[in-house]
Amino acid sequence: MLVVLGVLLVLVSAAALAGSRALLNRYTAAIGQENLLGDAADPHVSIDGPINLLLVGIDQRIDQRDDSPDVDHNADSIMIVHIPASHDAAYLVSVPRDSYVSIPPYPRSGFGGGHAKVNAAFPDGFGNGAGRAGGFGLLALTIKQLTGISFNGGAIVDFAGFKSLVAALGGVDMCVDERTVSVHIGHDAHGRYQMPYDMTDDGPVPVPGVTPQVYQPGCQHLADWQALDYVRQRELLPDGDYGRQRHQQQFIKAVLKQATGSGVLTSPGKLDQVLRAAGQALTFDSGGISIADWIFALRDIRSGALTMLKTNGGTFNSEVINGQDTEILSDTSLQLFSAVREDTMPAFVAAHPDWVAGDSV
Template identity: 40%
Template sequence: MWMRLAVIIGAVLIVVSGGGLITIKVLFSSAVSNVGQIDINPGTDNDSVVKGHALVGALNILLVGIDDGRVEGVDERKLEPTRADSIMILHVPASHDRGYLVSLPRDLWVKIPKYPKTGYGGGSGKLNQAYTAGFGDARGGGPGQAGGLDLLMRTIKDVTGITFNAAATVNFTGFTAAVKVLGGVTMYIDERVTSVHYGFYPDGSHCVPALFDGNGVAYPIKACKGRVFEKGTRRLTPEEALDYTRQREWMELGDGDYGRQRHQQQFIKALVQEAKAQGLTTNLPKALSFVKAVGGAVNMWTNNEELADWFLTLKDVAANNVTMIKTNAGKYNPAPVSGTSAEALSEQSKEMFQALRTGKIDDFLFLNSDWINRDS
């Protein structure tokens, strides 16, 4: 699962470190040194984060996938700006031996608190707008990723009651570097998908096949044919893998964000399988390049704990299964807001978050086994 791999680099180390203790130490050092660190000063009035002893007891980590809109061979001025595309919570019980990964719809309609650091006055909007409002204009002195994560944690706390021990962002474009090290990746395409980012004119030149309106709805551009990913097992180039895992429109099953999250999870599993198949356990230089590429895509707020201590605390989670939970049972639940395609949390989703807060998530999943994503 891509978010799990992004934050718990130890998962990669376990996969590729069969060469012995020295190899493990070298790879571990490489991963830790390559992960960027975000400095968030949440302030004394912020009840959305755990204050002190962030590695003790049950843990909640906010995971945000960043899409910077870049597509190789396409004019970047025609693409969408950087945004928070995937928002997840990794919950680890106090035993620190397993995890639960909960996806939050980015179109969830929420109340966003005021954020003086960027001059945002508060209001209602989609969940990913909280990240944008906190990010501000980094070039103009805004807080950037630190502010985006800070305001997003505050917003999610108000909606779900979850408090956070740490947070991380992943630039999914950065994962193409890991695929380049491997020379491509083989994965199963589970539905026919047409790209809204990358297409071709009749003369073979590249173009952007979709135009987005104010509600984020994609409309096809005449003469520009979007690249099609047909169902079946395919060998993808780094650029194709990035394009496929970014899609949420023009999908055969019409499953939007839920489909994209599933495809991203499938991609990371395929990436790890590719690394194993290429024998990285016996090729330390290639293993180092792979781990550096993955770590270079990650930035993390560690809540005043050492990054190495986070990896060591979560090492058993990386070695075991992480249960994927589908908010709203993986079904679109429209919000009662006119003029937008926003979503709302179902009453059962609210029960699920309460179970997560109170340590009763296993009881909830026993009664609601269809909320477990078994397709990733």
């Protein structure tokens, strides 16, 4: 969503560009729209003041056993984007997927409520025909109950669709900040693809004779499949899901920077591919406000104005509950969410500079 808005913002702010309104209408029409937030939506339908967006990444990979889609649609990435009332900056805050929370009852899917990891809210809301909108709605309600934050808009981003976006860009430039071993992609002695690890309850177990894909530290150009594989990894990282959150935030910023660069904007063919791929990668709940109004409201935000925050300071705050390793949000994390809710993020960042994640580019 940030990529679509970012590219269109650059286009419509170029005074010399003829027909910007026609281009705007063409590409915004390609964005899927759906009511996702339900009762978690901000009751005051406006984007004139502070804005909070909920972004949920789902990984609809094909089950290799029978080629059937993964019907659980787990929420692998959960991010809150806060835009202050000045509309000149954006803050990305990841919600740890293992956060132990209370999930409210949800009659739409027949879910009776309970306590679990926060990413369980999506499949809990998905059932009984409620679908992705139901999953998103229950997840949004759960996060609202946890943080007190209401949302002006939200989006579901399909990782497979995002891969198509990166392919349209011709790959993405990133600086890998730590050695990262893939548990998903490897090859055997004959160079044939094979899963390098068996995933067990005790963690990944190496498959004999299979060499995993490894991403070494340093700035480099990643192909679409490499970029998506890199930001999926968490099992073998020292800081687990916090490392993955950091890499995904860096990835979003890198893609936004590349998509708004001259190599895309000055090439009509590539621009068309990028915008169409981006539009197809997401489903957007605009809160009933036109996408054109969203674009013009956020016209002053660029990739350099994105600040990425590390929930729990990027370190584990684990507790075993009902035999599962879960994450407990620290008091400072709750202060972070309070700063989002009260639009006081600059003060929080000034008080906690070590909670700001570094860039990848």
